[in-house]
Amino acid sequence: MKLENVVPWGRNLQEYKDMFELSSEDLKLKILGCGDGPSSFNYEVSKINSNVISIDPIYQFTKDEIQKRIDETSLIVSEQIKENENNFVWKNIKCVDELIDIRLKAMSNFIKDFDNGKKENRYIHNELPILSFPDNSFDLVLCSHFLFLYSEHINLQFHIDSILEMCRVSKNEVRIFPLIDLKNNKSEHLDYILDILKDKGFNTQIVKTKYEFQKLGNELLIIKLN
Numbered sequence: 001m002k003l004e005n006v007v008p009w010g011r012n013l014q015e016y017k018d019m020f021e022l023s024s025e026d027l028k029l030k031i032l033g034c035g036d037g038p039s040s041f042n043y044e045v046s047k048i049n050s051n052v053i054s055i056d057p058i059y060q061f062t063k064d065e066i067q068k069r070i071d072e073t074s075l076i077v078s079e080q081i082k083e084n085e086n087n088f089v090w091k092n093i094k095c096v097d098e099l100i101d102i103r104l105k106a107m108s109n110f111i112k113d114f115d116n117g118k119k120e121n122r123y124i125h126n127e128l129p130i131l132s133f134p135d136n137s138f139d140l141v142l143c144s145h146f147l148f149l150y151s152e153h154i155n156l157q158f159h160i161d162s163i164l165e166m167c168r169v170s171k172n173e174v175r176i177f178p179l180i181d182l183k184n185n186k187s188e189h190l191d192y193i194l195d196i197l198k199d200k201g202f203n204t205q206i207v208k209t210k211y212e213f214q215k216l217g218n219e220l221l222i223i224k225l226n
């Protein structure tokens with residue numbers, strides 16, 4: 001991964017809770033977040049639970065390099081969102097300026113936490129579809145805004161390999177959100193993935209979430225492993 005191709009953009013714990021329907025009991029589990037990037041999920045959860053690990057390719061870079069990339073791109077992203085305002089639901093977040101504040105705050109918390117979190121092995125450089133953890137290492141494995149969202153750029157085989165890898169390292173559950181692509185259409189890979197998971201004997205549920213920021217992005221895939 002080249003950092004100049006990355007557009008860092010991170011959500012906060014409240015959004016993770018809403019997207020993944022995370023209860024306070026869930027937040028005490030051993031959790032792996034795949035593709036957590038510059039979100040503040042790990043920073044915020046680690047205050048109450050020392051068993052949370054995030055993996056992402058951007059964790060191979062330094063704090064200063066990531067901050068520089070945030071500075072270079074945040075204005076461009078804000079402009080793009082302003083141009084495409086109609087693709088989003090402005091309910092919980094009222095306007096683009098509020099959105100930018102929330103995202104920048106989440107990323108600033110991530111940056112402050114990054115070096116310490118790396119020392120504590122909470123931020124680990126790993127890249128799907130391969131994870132460096134033994135089987136059944138976690139109770140719950142999450143993936144927000146990576147799989148399915150980039151269906152036009154990431155092929156079906158990558159989705160299959162990544163999701164089966166997430167299932168391998170989880171004892172109980174894998175949750176993935178959203179199930180739409182960047183054009184707000186149902187991911188072209190979703191039905192194939194559901195068939196494959198069924199063939200493997202995994203139980204899947206698609207749960208409607210109250211959370212909907214990207215229009216029609218209100219469905220969560222839960223894969224039950226036992």
Ligand SMILES: C[S@@+](CC[C@H](N)C(=O)[O-])C[C@H]1O[C@@H](n2cnc3c(N)ncnc32)[C@H](O)[C@@H]1O
Pocket residue numbers: 006009010011012034035036037038039055056057058126127128129143144145146
């Ligand atoms: C749109 S961001 C989402 C960040 C965070 N999950 C959130 O919802 O705020 C997508 C993330 O996927 C990460 N990513 C890209 N390729 C990846 C891979 N092969 N394995 C895991 N994560 C990857 C990117 O670095 C980026 O941080």
